[in-house]
Amino acid sequence: MLKTETPSTQHTQLDLYPVEDLVRALVDDQALAAQAVKAASAEITAAVVAMAPRIAAGGRLIYVGAGTSGRLGILDSVELYPTFSWPAERALALLAGGLGAMFQAVEGAEDKREQGAAELTALAPTANDVALLVAASGTTPYVLGALEAARVAGALTVGIANNPRTPLVNEAEIGICLDTGPEVISGSTRLKAGTAQKIVLNTLSSALMVRLHKVYGNLMVDLHATNAKLTERALRLTMHATGVEADTARQALEQCQYQVKTAIVMLLKQQTAPQAQALLDRHTGNVRAALQ
Numbered sequence: 463m464l465k466t467e468t469p470s471t472q473h474t475q476l477d478l479y480p481v482e483d484l485v486r487a488l489v490d491d492q493a494l495a496a497q498a499v500k501a502a503s504a505e506i507t508a509a510v511v512a513m514a515p516r517i518a519a520g521g522r523l524i525y526v527g528a529g530t531s532g533r534l535g536i537l538d539s540v541e542l543y544p545t546f547s548w549p550a551e552r553a554l555a556l557l558a559g560g561l562g563a564m565f566q567a568v569e570g571a572e573d574k575r576e577q578g579a580a581e582l583t584a585l586a587p588t589a590n591d592v593a594l595l596v597a598a599s600g601t602t603p604y605v606l607g608a609l610e611a612a613r614v615a616g617a618l619t620v621g622i623a624n625n626p627r628t629p630l631v632n633e634a635e636i637g638i639c640l641d642t643g644p645e646v647i648s649g650s651t652r653l654k655a656g657t658a659q660k661i662v663l664n665t666l667s668s669a670l671m672v673r674l675h676k677v678y679g680n681l682m683v684d685l686h687a688t689n690a691k692l693t694e695r696a697l698r699l700t701m702h703a704t705g706v707e708a709d710t711a712r713q714a715l716e717q718c719q720y721q722v723k724t725a726i727v728m729l730l731k732q733q734t735a736p737q738a739q740a741l742l743d744r745h746t747g748n749v750r751a752a753l754q
Contacts, residue, residue: 464625466598466651470644488653491646495657498624498640499665505638506665509620512636513592513666514673516618521590522551523667524617526582526608528558528572530652531596531622531659536564538663546676547686556581558604571604578607589616594666596659598651600628600639609634622662624655638662678703678726678749687720696722704729727752 473487525535536555542548559568593612597605600623609630612619621634624642631637640658645651671677676684681703687693700711703726718724718735727738730753745751
């Protein structure tokens with residue numbers, strides 16, 4: 463039996479717990495998710511190292527999953543645009559049952575291996591693409607079909623599962639096992655298995671964006687200011703990076719369509735917006751290199 467499906471021996475009378483103890487048991491069990499991710503640090507590092515040159519060469523991130531795993535993939539993909547100005551067409555997500563399964567379970571969709579293969583193939587993957595394939599069990603047919611199609615196309619395959627020695631971990635070019643063990647509510651992998659998946663997807667995509675110069679220091683300087691909150695964040699980041707007052711930062715941002723990277727270079731190098739952008743372009747968007 464898969465570890466994630468094995469009944470936990472820790473809380474066999476969970477339904478009898480007073481609320482305080484129930485909450486403590488659930489929270490304590492979730493804390494184990496971070497430990498499982500930490501134990502897989504070497505494999506996560508290898509994935510980032512392999513992903514970076516492919517994506518820098520124009521590749522796409524392609525997330526694949528079913529149920530909770532697939533929804534987490536969609537979540538990671540859609541957040542890359544406002545956070546890092548990453549083009550939506552270069553962060554794609556496949557969910558068993560289609561996008562409608564984001565909001566309502568489509569039973570049986572995950573069992574269709576051929577569907578996973580067909581939907582991945584329809585994206586015309588190339589050798590520069592990276593397929594992030596997620597399944598708690600490590601045996602989901604839809605995900606394994608997509609894995610097979612990605613490998614045939616020569617794309618980098620990163621398999622993320624919560625059970626060791628399963629097909630997804632073994633057959634992907636880079637297998638990441640998040641060994642979270644039995645769930646406190648038996649078989650409910652939306653709990654710590656899902657939490658571990660969310661952590662590792664955040665880590666992979668964030669580390670990748672840092673390597674692609676979307677971050678200066680620890681500041682998210684390539685955000686896309688699409689609303690009032692992000693516009694104010696762009697202002698604060700510019701002020702923090704340059705030490706100027708709000709009015710000065712705002713004037714610079716207005717001259718470069720609220721591109722924080724450009725505003726920082728403008729202010730610290732005392733350049734116009736076109737000059738600062740040209741300098742960034744020469745250094746592939748690397749703020750630190752542009753400033754030096």
